[in-house]
Amino acid sequence: MTTALSVSDVHVTLGPNHVLKGVSLDVRSGEFVTLLGASGSGKSTLLNVIAGLQAVDKGHVTFDGVNVEKRPPQKRNVGVVFQSYALFPHMTIGENVAFPLRAAHRPAKERRAVAEEMLALVQLPGMADREPASLSGGQRQRVALARALAASPGLLLLDEPMAALDKQLREHMQVEITRIQRKVGITTVSVTHDQTEALTMSDRVAIMHEGQLVQVDSPEDLYRRPVNAYVASFLGEANLLPTVDGRLLDDATGALVDGTAVLRPEDMSVVPVTEATPAWCVEGSVRLVSFQGSRYRLEVSTDHGRKVVASLAPSTDLASLAPGARVRMGCRNPDRVHVIEQVATAAIPVPV
Numbered sequence: 001m002t003t004a005l006s007v008s009d010v011h012v013t014l015g016p017n018h019v020l021k022g023v024s025l026d027v028r029s030g031e032f033v034t035l036l037g038a039s040g041s042g043k044s045t046l047l048n049v050i051a052g053l054q055a056v057d058k059g060h061v062t063f064d065g066v067n068v069e070k071r072p073p074q075k076r077n078v079g080v081v082f083q084s085y086a087l088f089p090h091m092t093i094g095e096n097v098a099f100p101l102r103a104a105h106r107p108a109k110e111r112r113a114v115a116e117e118m119l120a121l122v123q124l125p126g127m128a129d130r131e132p133a134s135l136s137g138g139q140r141q142r143v144a145l146a147r148a149l150a151a152s153p154g155l156l157l158l159d160e161p162m163a164a165l166d167k168q169l170r171e172h173m174q175v176e177i178t179r180i181q182r183k184v185g186i187t188t189v190s191v192t193h194d195q196t197e198a199l200t201m202s203d204r205v206a207i208m209h210e211g212q213l214v215q216v217d218s219p220e221d222l223y224r225r226p227v228n229a230y231v232a233s234f235l236g237e238a239n240l241l242p243t244v245d246g247r248l249l250d251d252a253t254g255a256l257v258d259g260t261a262v263l264r265p266e267d268m269s270v271v272p273v274t275e276a277t278p279a280w281c282v283e284g285s286v287r288l289v290s291f292q293g294s295r296y297r298l299e300v301s302t303d304h305g306r307k308v309v310a311s312l313a314p315s316t317d318l319a320s321l322a323p324g325a326r327v328r329m330g331c332r333n334p335d336r337v338h339v340i341e342q343v344a345t346a347a348i349p350v351p352v
Helices: 043-051 093-103 108-121 137-150 167-184 195-201 219-224 229-234
Strands: 003-014 017-028 032-037 058-063 078-081 155-159 187-192 204-209 212-217 239-244 259-263 280-291 296-302 307-312 326-331 338-341
Touching: 003 043, 003 187, 017 043, 017 187, 017 212, 032 043, 032 195, 043 078, 043 155, 043 187, 078 137, 093 108, 093 137, 108 137, 108 167, 137 167, 167 195, 187 195, 195 219, 204 219, 204 229, 212 219, 212 229, 229 239, 229 259, 229 338, 239 307, 280 307, 296 326
Parallel strands: 032 187, 032 204, 078 155, 155 187
Antiparallel strands: 003 017, 003 058, 204 212, 239 259, 259 338, 280 296, 280 326, 296 307
């Protein structure tokens, strides 16, 4: 598969801040890649660099092998969907969708035909003559997506396009945008701070932290095999426990920590005293049990002050899990345990 987008050793400084610090990323043709990170991590700046809205201090950006970092936004053949959707209120829906074609001086008949085709693609047929003010948030987002696709761009950029939607509509639109992207086959780079959105929609997710890419991987590999404690704790909830010689550390031994075990809450369970102790097991006192609809969340404090969380099935007997009760928490499936070597985690301490 060919490389549609390549960002190579890009540096950006804004005022006194070194916002991007040698970022490199290759995106394959037809791939959906999401830039995920906390506020200030540099993800929106990187998207702006790709769009041509932000100049680089150093580095290169290429589309299909052609250098574009000196090319203005209107010459980059990219479609952009902004968080605000940026629809023109004085234009009809059809005119909004056809605007990129109008700017390119395409014939009116062609513009109308393309607008109708794009509206059908986003499941808004027959709405070309309506006004933007008459649409719901989800419909406006679809129109913005239709407009971004109207000129058949080589690259689609999504700048937190679902941040303004409520949870139910956001989840619905995640599926819809993914469906459309797969159908059109367009190379897509998205920015979000929503972990679920990134995991749901992406072929690969690029985790950003303080202006650098920490890990770029498939959603499953990021979740199951994070490269360091930051990725493990940022992408979903995780129990991060120190290890020595392939086992959880008993703090009383004073042994030198050689790694960090990543145990996800859904892989942890209560281990009855009548059952043999699993290899990956800790003991402590119950701090809190909370009902979360489809699951119970159990929080335990170990004897050495570390917090361990488990996600338990609704059928769990809670009688023995009152606050203060002693309990053993373990992961029975060793394949679900990922150990990060200490050399990769030294710069980021394991939280307690």
